[in-house]
Every structure is written in C-alpha cells, then in structure tokens.
Amino acid sequence: MKTRQSGPIGRPRGFDADEALERAMLVFWEHGYEGASLATLTNAMGISTTSMYAAFGNKEELFRKALERYTEGPSAYLARALEEPTALGVTTAILAGAIRTTTRPAHPHGCMGVQGALVSGDSGRGVRDLLVAWRNNGCSRLQERFQRAIDDGELPPETNPRLLARYVTTLAFGIAVQAASGVGRDELQEMADAALRTWPLP
Amino acid sequence: MKTRQSGPIGRPRGFDADEALERAMLVFWEHGYEGASLATLTNAMGISTTSMYAAFGNKEELFRKALERYTEGPSAYLARALEEPTALGVTTAILAGAIRTTTRPAHPHGCMGVQGALVSGDSGRGVRDLLVAWRNNGCSRLQERFQRAIDDGELPPETNPRLLARYVTTLAFGIAVQAASGVGRDELQEMADAALRTWPLP
DNA sequence: CGATTTCTGTATCGATCGATACTGAAGTCG
DNA sequence: CGACTTCAGTATCGATCGATACAGAAATCG
Numbered sequence: 001m002k003t004r005q006s007g008p009i010g011r012p013r014g015f016d017a018d019e020a021l022e023r024a025m026l027v028f029w030e031h032g033y034e035g036a037s038l039a040t041l042t043n044a045m046g047i048s049t050t051s052m053y054a055a056f057g058n059k060e061e062l063f064r065k066a067l068e069r070y071t072e073g074p075s076a077y078l079a080r081a082l083e084e085p086t087a088l089g090v091t092t093a094i095l096a097g098a099i100r101t102t103t104r105p106a107h108p109h110g111c112m113g114v115q116g117a118l119v120s121g122d123s124g125r126g127v128r129d130l131l132v133a134w135r136n137n138g139c140s141r142l143q144e145r146f147q148r149a150i151d152d153g154e155l156p157p158e159t160n161p162r163l164l165a166r167y168v169t170t171l172a173f174g175i176a177v178q179a180a181s182g183v184g185r186d187e188l189q190e191m192a193d194a195a196l197r198t199w200p201l202p
Numbered sequence: 203m204k205t206r207q208s209g210p211i212g213r214p215r216g217f218d219a220d221e222a223l224e225r226a227m228l229v230f231w232e233h234g235y236e237g238a239s240l241a242t243l244t245n246a247m248g249i250s251t252t253s254m255y256a257a258f259g260n261k262e263e264l265f266r267k268a269l270e271r272y273t274e275g276p277s278a279y280l281a282r283a284l285e286e287p288t289a290l291g292v293t294t295a296i297l298a299g300a301i302r303t304t305t306r307p308a309h310p311h312g313c314m315g316v317q318g319a320l321v322s323g324d325s326g327r328g329v330r331d332l333l334v335a336w337r338n339n340g341c342s343r344l345q346e347r348f349q350r351a352i353d354d355g356e357l358p359p360e361t362n363p364r365l366l367a368r369y370v371t372t373l374a375f376g377i378a379v380q381a382a383s384g385v386g387r388d389e390l391q392e393m394a395d396a397a398l399r400t401w402p403l404p
Numbered sequence: 405c406g407a408t409t410t411c412t413g414t415a416t417c418g419a420t421c422g423a424t425a426c427t428g429a430a431g432t433c434g
Numbered sequence: 435c436g437a438c439t440t441c442a443g444t445a446t447c448g449a450t451c452g453a454t455a456c457a458g459a460a461a462t463c464g
Contacts, residue, residue, distance in 0.1 A: 030321065031322065031323055032321040032323075034323075035236060035323035035326065036323065037323060110320070114320070114379055115320045115321045118234070118316070118317045118379065119232065119234040119237055119317045120233065121233055121234075121236075121238065121239060132382075132383045132384060135379070135383050136383055136384075160396075163396055164396075166385070166389060166390070167393050167397060169376070169380070170376035170377060170379075170380055171372060171373065173375070173380065174371070174375040174376030174377075174379070175372060176379070177320065177337070177372075177375035177376070177378070178372055178375065180334075181337050182334060187368060188368070188372075190362075191369050191372065194362075194366075194369065194403045195369060195403060197403070198403060201396045201399070201400060
C-alpha cells in the first residue's frame, strides 16, 4: 500500500519540463526565435500550446529560459575556459569550445547566441536585444580575464585587453557563422590552430 | 508639339524600380528576410503589393535582386579588394571594407549576407541556402586570390590558401556580428590593425 | 476614335501567427 | 465520498502573413 506524501495539490504535470525545455532550445537554436513557430516548438516538445503557456509563460519567456539552458549546457565551455591558468589557454579553450559546439553532429550547426536573433522584425526586438547583451557579456568577461593576466604579469603591460577580447570573440562569432554555412569542424580547428600560433597579438 | 517615340506599350510604371529596390535592400539588410514583412517592404518602397509583385515577382525574388544590388553596392569592396597587388593589401582592404560597410552611420549595422537569413523557418530555406552560397563564394574567391599570390612567389609555397581564406572570412563574418551588436567602427578597426600585424599567419 | 496592353489601388483571399476560453481529467484536501 | 485545485485537449480567437482578383486608369496601337 502506497503512502501518499503531501505532494503539490492539483493534477500533476504530464510531461518533463526539463526535457521539454531541452527540445525547445534545440528548435530555437536551429531556426532562430522568429523562425521557430509555436506549432514547431510544441510539436518538438511533445505538448500542446496550452501546456507550454502554463509552464513557461509565453514564447519570449520560453526563449529566455532556453537561452539560460544553452548557456549552462552547450555554451558552458566559456565559463570553463575562463578558468584556464594562462591567457593562451583561455583563448585556446574558447576557440576549441566554440568549434566543437557549433559543429556537433546531430545538433544544430552554429551558435544559438548568434543565430537565435541576429536581426528581427518588430516581434523579436526584445529577444534580439537580449542576445546582443549575451554576446557583449561574453566579450566583457573575457576582457576582465585578460586584464587579470596583465595584472599577474603573464601578458605584457602594454597589452590592450579590450582589443584582445574583441579579437577572440570576433573569431568565435565568425566561427559560428562558418559553422552555420556548413564548414566542417576539422577545417575550422586547423584555422584556429594557425591563428593561435601568432599569440599574443602584437 | 511632342513627338511620341515608340515606347513600351501599355501604361508606364509610376515609380522608379531602381530606387524601390534600393529601399527594399535596406529593409532586408536591417530586418532579415523573414523579419521584413511585405507591409514593411512596400511601405518603404512607396508602392503597393500589387506593383511589387508585378515588378519583382514575389518576396523571394525581391530578396535575390536586393542581394545582387547589395553585392554590387555596399559589398563591392570585396571585388575591389581582390585586385589589390599584394595578399596583405587584399586582406587589409577586405577587413577595412567589411568594417566600413557594417558600421556605416545611417545604414543598417551588420552584413546583409550574414544577417539576411543566417537561420530560418520553412519559408526562408531558399534564401538561407542562397546566402550560404553567397558567403562560401566569397571565401572561394579569396582562396583563389591567395593561391595566385603563392604561384607568384609572394606568399611562401607552404602557405595553405584555403585556411588563410577561411581565417580572413571568419574575421569578416565575426566583424559583421560585432557590428550588429553595436560595436563601434574605431574599435573594430583597431582590432583589425592588430590582427594584421601578425601577417602572414604561420 | 476604339481596341489593346500594362500598371495601380482596393479589397480580400486562405494560411498561419501567437495566444486563450472552455470543458473535462487527474490529482490532493477535509 | 464531495470540494477544491491544477493540468490537458479541443476549438478558436483576432492579427498578420504572403499573395491575388478585380476594376479602373494610362499609355501605345491601328
């Protein structure tokens, strides 16, 4: 005989919200915010529009939560890379992580933070601004990491951390575009290896 | 008394098709293919949907013609850059041209070839594939130019022209993303100058 | 002139967009 | 059990999407 624990009142949810959010993230990643219709989303999530609205609010809220999941999942390489002991190690890990994430087989090609809403119509302005902030935040954190390397004496004091961070993120965003164009992982990694041989930028 | 030249039969067009196409290009550039609605387009073009369909076919055909105009207008720096006498001159001109075009005041920020349709829903698949080809074509032409520099003995024979072209276009596409994020022209140019000081890539 | 051809403006088409109202179903309470 | 609360499925909302039908206007023809 099963003892009924005092669970949440009311009818329990008939689906796994975490799994549904993962599916939604993949759809947004592949088609972008405006390119992903509610019909496509809910079909991939395996739930009805009613359930989606009850669980996530609306389409924009769903995207915001999907972006958080992307940041802590496929894009977690960034946070890990920033903890590398050297500036070159950080940069190497960022480029390798960007290449791996944007060219993973059986996953959407490209970066959700870039192609989620690089431009938009009126309805996507909020999400576009969110992604602008997301990208600029990544650049800022990298700049701070380079500043630390300068303070630690690892990088020469005349180094411009802002330009260096802009350079690395520019490469990373460019990699995302190339991946979305179907360029293969090996070619991008060879290119990154060549670029890293010039480290640090004069 | 005006002599009637044998002009085209029927009622003449009441608008400048070239000017209308220019306006459409700017809208596609700013909002992307799917983000630009027919209402927004025709309003900017100053004509009705009927006139647009009669003159350009449909929305996708309008985009294709707008992309041609973009290639021969704002993106013409690429063809000019390829005629620079040295490989370094080519690369310098490409990066400077990309930065100028993607950060021009009173123009949309970013590159139409990147943000026109980096990803899409079902309706934009044709345009997305068109832009994939557009971007890869630019990379291929640059690769051929670098091959010529190798054949001419300007670049060392062990140079990999494919990787080098991929590196430069990756920077250019990354610049387009940064510009769409609001990064300023001067900062991007300083970054490009720093990157060019390492030329050629080892 | 009338016949013919082409372009324009209005009005609207069916499809799809994101978002909800409503009715039961599936649970926890007392 | 019946009262209460929350979730699920259908059916549909008004708005907007891209695209057209239709009638009239403006030109060249014979």
